[in-house]
Amino acid sequence: MKTSIVPYLVKRFLRFDKEQPFIFLSALLAFLGISLGVMVLLIAMALMNGFDNEFKKKLTIMNYPLTIIPKFYGSVDENLLLTLESEFPKLNFSPYVQSAIMARSGSKLEGGYIFGVDFESEAKVNSVLNETIQKNEFNKFDVLIGKTLKEEFALFDDDKLMYIFTHVEPGGMSVTPKIKRFNVKGVFDSGLSAYDKAYSYTTLSSLQTMLNLPSNQYSGIHIFSADPQSDILKIKKFLPESVSIKGWWEDNVNFFAALELEKASLFIVLMLIILIAAINIISSLLMTVMNRRSEIALLLSLGATPAEIKKVFLYLGIVIGTSGILAGVALGMSGLWILSTFDIVHLPKDVYPTASLPLDLSVKDFIFIVFGAFVIVIISSFYPAKKASEVDILTVLRNE
Secondary structure, rough: OOOHHHHHHHHHHOOOOOOHHHHHHHHHHHHHHHHHHHHHHHHHHHHHHHHHHHHHHHHHHHHHHHHEEEEEOOOEEEEHHHHHHHOOOOOEEEEEEEEEEEEEEOEEEEEEEEEOOHHHHHHHHOHHHHHHHHHOOOOOOEEEHHHHHHHOOOOOOOOOEEEEEEEEEHHHHHHHHEEEEEEEEEEEOOOOOHHHHHEEEEEHHHHHHHHOOOOOOOOEEEEEEEOOHHHHHHHHHHHOEEEEEEHHHHHHHHHHHHHHHHHHHHHHHHHHHHHHHHHHHHHHHHHHHHHHHHHHHHHHHHOOOOOOHHHHHHHHHHHHHHHHHHHHHHHHHHHOOOOOOOOOEEEEOOOOOOEEEEOOOHHHHHHHHHHHHHHHHHHHHHHHHHHHHOHHHHHHHHHH
8 A cells, every 4th residue: 555545535535525515514614613713712812811911910000019018017117118229229119108088079978098109209110100290290288199080079180189087186075087188289090990089199298297107107118020029039038027028919819810710711611612613523524434434445455454544534634623723823813913903892991901902812822722722623533533444344345
């Protein structure tokens, strides 16, 4: 038997047969099913990664990569800040004072937090605030508020906004909360309405005055790091026992675990599309085997080995499946290019962290999709190929 018989038979069996058109149609449906499955998987994984990265980016900006907080009152002070700045010159530090507040405008109330910061330092650790900080000069009792809060209260620049502090002070026979009017000096837009409504920023001295704190004492220190997972270990070794440090991911473990679970579930569900398409490969190959039983028996009687017959149908399934995978990759990449180039889908920015579709297909996901689809194709082709190699020559030829 010549070695060229296997590719020759594969080409021959792939041709359209006028007498048995449903075999070709079944193979075509398998091809299309695998193509669509791979395309949908590529686009879905790119979208999941894109939204995941956008949420991480927003949470990193507003929650800060690293934060130093005190274990005991007064343990985060100016001396610690100066020491950290000298030991880690490549990192950016921004001390802050924090207080829970109620913002009031007319009859409207909104709860949230106000941060007293050094705006020059804050601009280096928070890119969302940077642009607004550069445009304005902040004096004592000036405040920087979020876009959502500004729109809800219908505020303008230089309007007054009342803050009711949870910090209380004695007054006669009772204690009363501190109330102070701040001057609205600027507006920031993080892209997440929850932060834009709840967070306000004023100068360090303003909040230290309201909370009766000395000028060298802070509620904590925000740190910007390009590699927070690595830098947190270095800083931990250097910090005294009276303070601790946490990364932004430690406050959002459950959220990102849910995203990973959703991504894994989506991958499995969409992979079932390819699995269903692979059933068409099985049915197509089995129909081919049944239709070509006499030819297979004749080939075996003329000297073809069962291994060669098995290889023919295995290759036949792999050709159909691999062609579908390649077509799906081409369609998927084309779809990603179209979605990223043209503004086809527009998202509400107050709900999502971005107004356009975020797309980010990782190499890891691409390999998993292509490899998983290829494995399904091989497994689907194996059983029909095995059945073809087990054709009983005598029985088939006698009936023919």
